[in-house]
Structures are given as structure tokens and as C-alpha cells.
Amino acid sequence: MVPRELIDSAQIPGGDTMTLYRRGADFMIVVDRNELMSTRMNGSEEALGTLACARVAQVAAPRVLIGGYGMGFTLRAVLGVVGARADVVVAELVPQILDWARGPMAAVADGCLDDPRVSVFAGDVAEAILAPGGGYDAILLDVDNGPDGLVRAENNRLYAPRGLSAARMALRPGGVLAIWSAAPDARFVTRLKAAGFLVDEVAVKARQNGKGPRHVIWFATRG
DSSP, X not given: OOOOEEEEEEEOTTBXXXXXEEETTEEEEEETTXXXXXXTBOHHHHHHHHHHHHTTTXXXXXXXXXXXXXXXXXXXXXXHHSOTTXXXXXXXXXXXXXXXXXXXXXXXXXXXXXXXXXXXXXXXXXXXXXXXXXOEEEXXXXXXXXXXXXXXXXXXXXXXXXXXXXXXXXXXXEEEEEEEESSOOHHHHHHXXXXXXXXXXXXXXXXXXXXXXXXXXXEEEEO
């Protein structure tokens, strides 16, 4: 087996250490022995982008907020389906994530951060949601492995009633809050509905070829 090579590590504000590894041509980001993401499994991250944008396809110039750059799979999927007039904001809390995208993972990023439709919010996506301007057609969250603060405890506010209410208010009527999860969570679905969303739960495979574990995406629409 090809050995895993340590590339770099970064401290998550208010959380643990995030580590970037490479094994052959594959990259993986690990937090506390949990593999958060990998270039081997990106199908569900891409589905987060394409399926969310499909739900607001009637908007000629959509405004999209992506919480967590990760490895850029969701961003590239969004850029591939929205038009030239789209405005895509990427909120990233850990600066080194973007350094990795422009450095050791430049081939994976494929220049997506330099797309003229993209702007970067250097900070917590919760703060981006609350920032003046709002008016998003879609808010895409993939900052944990589900609706709990795995990466850092402060992320729990995103999934609490107050955080969901803030996301709903940041959306235009008919806008969609899309949340990626490694597993179903019936109690969270109830929480989304209590916040005033219409909820559609979709199961997607982790790999582009339809193999691998099954992940969940919740599409919560503001009526």
C-alpha cells in the first residue's frame, strides 16, 4: 500500500487541528482521526451543488453562499451549472484551506477560486449568513459531518433553531438551504420544519460512480 504523506496542518479556530494528507494522487483532510473529506469520494459534495442549484434554476442571476470550501467540489459543481451572472460567495474559516487549494491541491482546485463569479468571505459561515446584504437564493452548508459541531463546537449554532431562523431570513422567498450529512437525522428534519422550511431529504452516493457509502442532503425551501 502507498504510504500516507503528511502535507500540512492547520488549527481550526475554536476547534481541533486539521491535517492534509496525500496518498499517491489522492488527498484527504482529517480532524481528530475523522476523515472529513477525500478526493476519492466527492460525488455527494458535487450533488450538494448541482441539486441545490437545480431547485433555483429559474433565477437568472442566482446568489449562492457556500459554507466551507473543503476541497472545492461543491464550488466547482455550482460554477458548472449557474450562468455567467451568478454571484457565488465562499465562506471559509480556516485560511490554510485556501492556501492548500492554491498550493498542493492546485490541480484539484482547477482555478475555481479565481473565477470572476466567486468571492471569498474569510470567516465563519454563520457570520456570513448574518452579514448585511443577504438575499441568497441558495445557502449550501458542508462544514461538519452532519447537523452537529464535529469540526468545532461553535458550529452547533448553525443547526440550532436560532441559526436556522437566521438562514431562512437570509434567503429570498423560494430560496433553498442545503445541508450535507453523513447520515440521516430525523430530529433535525423536525427542527428544520419547525423553523418554517419545506424539507426534502435526498440520499446520494459518496462516489461519482454510484458506489461507496450513502450520504444525505436536506433541501429546506423557504416558502
